[in-house]
Amino acid sequence: MSPEILKFLVIQAISLGGVIILVGLAWLIGFRTRARVLDEWHVQKLAADERAGPTGAIAIDALGRVALAEIEPDKVFVVKALGDKLTTRVFSRAAVAGVKMYRPKGRGIGARVRFSDAGFDDFAIEFDSREAPAWIERLRRGARGK
Amino acid sequence: MERNPFPVPETPAWVPADVVTLAVPAFIALVIIEMLVVRLSKRGAYEAKDSAASLFMGFGSTLAGILTGGLYIVSAYWIYQYRLFDIGWTWWALVLCFFGEDLAYYWFHRIAHERRFWWASHIVHHSSQHYNLSTALRQTWTGNLALSFATKLPLFFIGFPVEMVLFFTGVSLVYQFWIHTETVGRMGPIEWLFNTPSHHRVHHATNPRYLDANYAGVLIIWDRIFGTFIPEVDHDKPRYGIVSNLGTFNPIRIAVHEWVGIARDLRGAKSAGEWFGYIFGPPGWTPDGSRKTSKMLKAEWREAEEAPAPQRGVGYRSATMTSRGSHPS
Numbered sequence: 001m002s003p004e005i006l007k008f009l010v011i012q013a014i015s016l017g018g019v020i021i022l023v024g025l026a027w028l029i030g031f032r033t034r035a036r037v038l039d040e041w042h043v044q045k046l047a048a049d050e051r052a053g054p055t056g057a058i059a060i061d062a063l064g065r066v067a068l069a070e071i072e073p074d075k076v077f078v079v080k081a082l083g084d085k086l087t088t089r090v091f092s093r094a095a096v097a098g099v100k101m102y103r104p105k106g107r108g109i110g111a112r113v114r115f116s117d118a119g120f121d122d123f124a125i126e127f128d129s130r131e132a133p134a135w136i137e138r139l140r141r142g143a144r145g146k
Numbered sequence: 147m148e149r150n151p152f153p154v155p156e157t158p159a160w161v162p163a164d165v166v167t168l169a170v171p172a173f174i175a176l177v178i179i180e181m182l183v184v185r186l187s188k189r190g191a192y193e194a195k196d197s198a199a200s201l202f203m204g205f206g207s208t209l210a211g212i213l214t215g216g217l218y219i220v221s222a223y224w225i226y227q228y229r230l231f232d233i234g235w236t237w238w239a240l241v242l243c244f245f246g247e248d249l250a251y252y253w254f255h256r257i258a259h260e261r262r263f264w265w266a267s268h269i270v271h272h273s274s275q276h277y278n279l280s281t282a283l284r285q286t287w288t289g290n291l292a293l294s295f296a297t298k299l300p301l302f303f304i305g306f307p308v309e310m311v312l313f314f315t316g317v318s319l320v321y322q323f324w325i326h327t328e329t330v331g332r333m334g335p336i337e338w339l340f341n342t343p344s345h346h347r348v349h350h351a352t353n354p355r356y357l358d359a360n361y362a363g364v365l366i367i368w369d370r371i372f373g374t375f376i377p378e379v380d381h382d383k384p385r386y387g388i389v390s391n392l393g394t395f396n397p398i399r400i401a402v403h404e405w406v407g408i409a410r411d412l413r414g415a416k417s418a419g420e421w422f423g424y425i426f427g428p429p430g431w432t433p434d435g436s437r438k439t440s441k442m443l444k445a446e447w448r449e450a451e452e453a454p455a456p457q458r459g460v461g462y463r464s465a466t467m468t469s470r471g472s473h474p475s
Contacts, residue, residue: 008212011167015208018174019201022280023194025178029185031192080393083193085275087391116410119273119403120393 033084036064043067043079052077052090057135061125062107068125070135078115080123091115099140101132111136149227150305155234157309165316173323177279183329190278190328197280199395203270204283206397214290221299222308231305243306244364247298247314251363254297256374259358259440265429266404267292273400275387277350282326287401318363322346332378341366344378351384354447357440389430389438 026032037043040058047055047069055077056070069077074093079086098114110126127133132140162168184190233239258268267288274281286294301311322341330343337344341362349360359376362369369375378384392400411424411432420433430439438446 011170012205012209015170015205018170019198019205022174022177022181022201023198026181026192026194026197029181031181031185031194031197033193078393082275082391082393082395083195084191085193085196087275087393089390089393117393117403118399118406119390121396121399123393 031084035081035084035086037061037067037079037081037086038064043069043077046079046086046088047071047077050077050088050090052088057133059125059127059133059136062128063126066123066125068113068136068139070138076139078120080120089117089120091117093139093142096139096143099136099143101140111140113139150229150232152232154226155232155307157307158235161235161309161313162316165313166319169320169323173279173283176324180279180327180329184278187329191276192278192280193276195395196274196276197278199397199400200274200276200280200284202397203287203400204285206287206401207285207289210287211290214288217290217293218295218298219308221295222302222311225299226302226305226308229303229305233305233307233310235307235310239306239310243301243310244314244317246301246304246306247311248318248363248365249368250297250301251315251318252361252368252372254294255361255363256372257297258294259361260428261426262404262408262429262431263425264292264294266408267294269388269404269429270400272350272386272388273392275391277326277328277347277384277386279323279326281350281386282323284400288405321364326350337366339365339367345369345375347384348376348378350386352387352389353382353385354443355379355382356384357444389440389443 037060040060043058043060044055047053052069053071053075056072058067058069060067065081067079069079071077071090076091076093076096078089078091080089081087095116096113097116098112100112102110102112104110104124104126107126108128108130109132110124111132112122112124114122125136180190181192184192233243254264255268258264267286270286271281271284274284289295298311298315302308325341325343325346327343328347332344333340333342336342341360341364345360345362345366348356356376356378359374360366360369361374366375392403394400394403408424412421415421415424416433423431423433428439428441430437430442435442
């Protein structure tokens with residue numbers, strides 16, 4: 001192996017080691033707060049702040065990780081916990097790429113939601129009730145991928 | 147045009163091959179110090195997953211730089227062959243090159259915010275909702291492919307040695323690291339000339355007041371000259387992120403999401419004008435105005451500010467209120 005390549009690999013290994021140390025330190029000293037969606041009023045307030053328009057039906061994950069709100073005429077307001085922040089977005093219904101229902105362990109029902117936006121991960125929203133809120137069913141029926 | 151026949155001036159021994167690599171240990175030490183200061187003082191914020199994403203983007207950008215940096219180097223040496231003047235490593239050349247590189251950076255940075263093609267790569271750096279030293283390392287993987295170095299090329303044509311320009315580019319990157327912090331307040335008279343944490347907080351802020359401002363690298367004078375300077379004000383605390391905040395810590399998604407957004411928009415474009423607009427228009431541009439550009443957001447905010455008191459500021463508080471950027475949604 002040439003000295004140049006070796007030097008390059010050593011530098012990359014040190015950099016990667018630095019990344020691991022820093023992330024580990026951040027975790028160890030407690031920078032791991034999780035944001036939560038509290039209740040419907042919280043979602044309505046976030047929607048107002050985002051000037052998303054008045055919200056219709058709202059569904060909130062049992063653990064407060066995510067919330068979905070209907071916005072007339074054809075939009076969806078999403079609140080998603082991302083670390084210690086709540087990310088809010090307004091998507092058109094057409095951007096809902098798929099909603100798949102499932103039965104999570106220890107809960108009533110869950111839905112895995114996918115948007116056609118590369119900057120937004122798929123997420124799961126779970127409910128304690130046996131049936132999903134009607135609004136999630138409507139979203140599922142309207143989704144392109146189902 | 148003929149090639150310049152004179153030999154390339156020799157680079158002095160004191161010039162390091164890569165200023166940024168040399169600074170990596172200092173970057174790591176400063177991030178650790180800032181984390182401890184934030185923990186103890188509650189000034190600023192960190193989040194482990196957010197920092198992991200930022201640091202991994204930084205690590206990936208060095209690898210991407212090795213794979214794509216050749217494009218910049220080849221372009222620089224090719225243009226340098228046709229240089230107008232033979233500029234050696236003299237003190238006055240160093241001073242001129244420092245100012246020239248900083249001015250070129252200002253224009254690159256401004257274009258990177260005002261035109262979506264370049265924003266698609268630069269958006270990575272603004273995609274964290276946190277503002278700390280780890281955010282400084284959240285860097286693009288696609289900058290060289292987007293020819294983000296284009297504004298530097300005139301310096302080689304003038305005749306500044308390639309290594310001299312690269313040296314000042316490194317110095318500028320290292321300088322810009324420490325200004326990504328909420329732990330340092332205002333800095334008095336230094337703020338007149340230099341880019342500081344306060345000035346750069348404004349640049350990363352998504353509050354409509356602060357949109358499209360403070361593009362400086364080292365010297366804030368360029369923003370003052372070209373009318374893009376906005377000072378930080380106490381009653382409007384910066385909120386960080388982008389217009390359509392990301393819902394992911396996945397580095398691949400962070401790196402390419404805006405490029406995917408452009409491709410998706412182009413698929414639905416109905417004319418050459420729409421194609422052009424989606425690629426080179428301002429971030430947020432759409433033919434029907436269904437998404438908002440920074441100018442539109444700022445105009446709405448101004449209108450709300452000028453409205454009678456009861457309506458003032460309505461809807462402009464959000465912790466995730468956004469700024470630059472465009473996302474298909």
